[in-house]
Amino acid sequence: MNIESHQQPPDRAPLLKVEDLHKIFRVGDQDIHAVRGVSFSIHAGEFIAIKGASGSGKSTLLGLIGGLDRPSDGRIMINGREMSTMSAAELAQFRNARLGFIFQQFNLLAGMTALENVELPLLYARVPLLERRQQAMAVLDRVGLADRAAHRPAQLSGGQQQRVAVARSLVNKPSLIIADEPTGALDSQTASALMALLTDLNDEGMTIIIVTHDDAVAATAHRQIFVKDGQIISDHVHEQS
Template sequence: MHAPNSRNKTPLIQISDVTKVYRTGGAEVRALDGVSMTIDRGEFVAIMGQSGSGKSTLMNILGCLDRPTDGKYTVAGTDVALLSSDELATLRRDTFGFVFQRYNLLATMTAVENVELPAVYAGTTKSERSRRAQELLVQLGMGERAAHRPSELSGGQQQRVSIARALMNGADVILADEPTGALDTQSGADVLEVLKRLNAQGHTVILITHDPAVAKHADRTIQISDGRIVSDSGAKTRASSSETGKPLAEGGFAIQTEVAEAMKMAFRSLRANIFRTALTLLGVVIGVAAVVVMLAIGDGSKANIVSS
């Protein structure tokens, strides 16, 4: 158990008077209009709103996928606006885990390889990330399906894999965007139980949904409409002893590891699309041969003219 400290008293997420304006030609759309809220460690919060309410824009800002037009956003006391692109990427990689409605799993990879993917970009060794990925899949009841590709899994199973992927780098915050939207009733209930269990283990869960039946599984509901928060049921009170926290990870990873993993993924993609790869290589060979032939003809013509 960690002793309480000043860091634990700092809100995990705090946004103040945040606006997001999109401009298309002469038109201006205010997707968010002066939004302010605080989320503490260990909360299970549902952000609820209909399509076009601004909830997805808010999720993108919370997950550091987008920046606000105006206002302030801090994560564990760190002003996101002051971070460089690399620092922002590190914060996003190590602090947030994303769960999407359509899973976003890579079809050419097995379940365990999909789960490992975030750790590849974090520079984790192959043995360590394989071990952790297997452990996460076992915890989520997917241990026996680790070697299966997404096409061989049901929707609920694919969502469990995406949740395992979100946890791969030890994320403090799980951002779940309509995680049950593409699932049947039972699979959706199972996924929500998984999220509740993760919250009980100390993860902060932010659930984006339009469905009141889904939102009721959270301990706190924030209603958003026309880019503004119209109601907030209030933060859940948690004992300070459960607020363990973890410092934001520092950026940087080994260049050699990055290059090796990039080459590995490139070759996997080439193997998965062998016909396209062969046609591309054939095109390259023909192109190079044509250039060589043209140069040879040019040199031959030049020599013939000079000698005549």
């Protein structure tokens, strides 16, 4: 295992820099040390898989990177901005402007159409209605679902729902897409179609972090970080095919 094998050209500042990150949960009267001193950097354009068994701390790590949770100790810098000192409102605006999320359970709102679900981040960015419509329609088109814009999530297949979620993660033109087990609720065929879509996005320059316990999915990424007991035990870059 060559932990320091992911050296990038030194002239490029990292997009994401994690330094000595810790997360301790208090459950009952026990402290659970879910993340124990994790440090790594990610550069723009990378496609990274964070692998690990359930309970390894990989999802907690992802929540911290995504600004959905606060670390007990350590620093997270994205685009040179320190996240742990931001207020809840600043953090929300930061997530809105910089990050796109894809979840295992899609997390589309049932009462809204695909288009309206995609519009949500733009709504919180205070984008006016007509612009919102246009931008949301454009990304729906990008994921091949322009003709499903008026459908509710219940009228879409699992694969289509996840593509709507991908469109939603793209619509704010984020610096980084964070995907938590995106193929976890999909059959293998739809899963590979989704991974092909993510690979395409990465080829277009999008930085993607994906958390998975599926080796096949992880193999799609260019770089794999293996997490166990809250620590990184391996971090290596694939040979580009």
